[in-house]
Amino acid sequence: MDNYIYSLEFKVRDYECDLQGVVNNSVYQNYLEHTRHEFLLSIGHDFAELAKQNIMPMVYRIEIDYKSPLVSGDKFVSVINVSKEGNLKVIFHQDIYRKSDNKLIVKSKVIAVVITNGRPSKPDFFLEPIVDKLI
């Protein structure tokens, strides 16, 4: 996981699994969101505080490739890289790997914009702490 800017470990919780016996597709978005928020916190941005100040990072588009399902008991690592697109978009490249064998579980691209007081705003203050680590 050396090629990523941030990583976070999880373990599947049984309530996240559905009647197919695998983690429900929507739950990966929970994993991805929690990873982004922990990453943002690690670079000084508290999502809940930002919301109180009416600074709202919003997901604009998401693309997820489901490569293999996680099941009950699986441990996994959720990793991030970040890039910028144009003046307004931040792209989180987020992948999930199963711990036991490093199998790729999910490959995703999350495009976000920052809405400040209801209007799109430049995300530069957001990216400033990692400006030299953008891919």
Add this chain to the structure above:
Amino acid sequence: MDNYIYSLEFKVRDYECDLQGVVNNSVYQNYLEHTRHEFLLSIGHDFAELAKQNIMPMVYRIEIDYKSPLVSGDKFVSVINVSKEGNLKVIFHQDIYRKSDNKLIVKSKVIAVVITNGRPSKPDFFLEPIVDKLI
């Protein structure tokens, strides 16, 4: 369902079922909450608006008896009665019945208090529209 003050119909959604193939226990709290909020709306109280005004109905205690599980495809009706306890507590008596055979699925008692600007406040404005229907 003539003995209840309010009722709302639902259908189980597959993502609400867990690896046992039944609706996960926690999901019934979602059903109960949604029923309460729709009931409150029906008597003129909008939960999201109240939150913006810093009027926060909060669950103080919940008791749920799980009588029989719901499964994929089940339709059910979620019903409410309301009573008052002391000066501050509102009790929602909330039951869930399967539609196909009126089987009792869940029997619950949800005790709520209203927190206004961070302090417990009398729930009388809340109950005023149904004061003659309290049990």
Add this chain to the structure above:
Amino acid sequence: MDNYIYSLEFKVRDYECDLQGVVNNSVYQNYLEHTRHEFLLSIGHDFAELAKQNIMPMVYRIEIDYKSPLVSGDKFVSVINVSKEGNLKVIFHQDIYRKSDNKLIVKSKVIAVVITNGRPSKPDFFLEPIVDKLI
């Protein structure tokens, strides 16, 4: 909504909203899944029964454009069209519109494959009831 093969109405439930006061991004996947499963049921396929027979429709890739957020109280309609790609992939074109003003909320493309006894299988039995309605 005349251009879609299937539509289903919902109302936002408050527990689906997050601390930004809008429906959480992951919840749209719940809406989309429930719409697909109800659609499949309408053409004779019961998702839970299929799972018991080890016939597993799985999401292979999802793309969601978040156009505008839903908030507490919003009613919306979730619509579907279906197409086929190659021998194995089924594409669900799923959009969500707010009822009050027909505003487009979410535009998505959900690519699914059918895994039967652990192996990809042709989805033709799946699509047979709607073969003349594919886009």
Add this chain to the structure above:
Amino acid sequence: MDNYIYSLEFKVRDYECDLQGVVNNSVYQNYLEHTRHEFLLSIGHDFAELAKQNIMPMVYRIEIDYKSPLVSGDKFVSVINVSKEGNLKVIFHQDIYRKSDNKLIVKSKVIAVVITNGRPSKPDFFLEPIVDKLI
């Protein structure tokens, strides 16, 4: 936390918070369930494996006292004690404490029964590894 048989640490995830800005009531049941399943695993019982063998621990009744809400960023510890009631019921006494100040957040009693092949069965095999630690 010396008085408990098992404890597990968590951190609130933002998607678990609702429009009141606190962890939604239903989410505590997710925390409690995950804690029970991890506890069971620690004494040799794998919940997902049991389900495959048609051995289904089911929640029969739950009582939760909500003492204080958790918010975004909170770390907490979820603890368990176990007792037996009659021949068939297992009682999980489950509490949640905020880490920063040991404040009691939730006090709960979860009564479970074991359904084997559709019928209630004695939970003794379940409790055998902790028979001398029951309260």
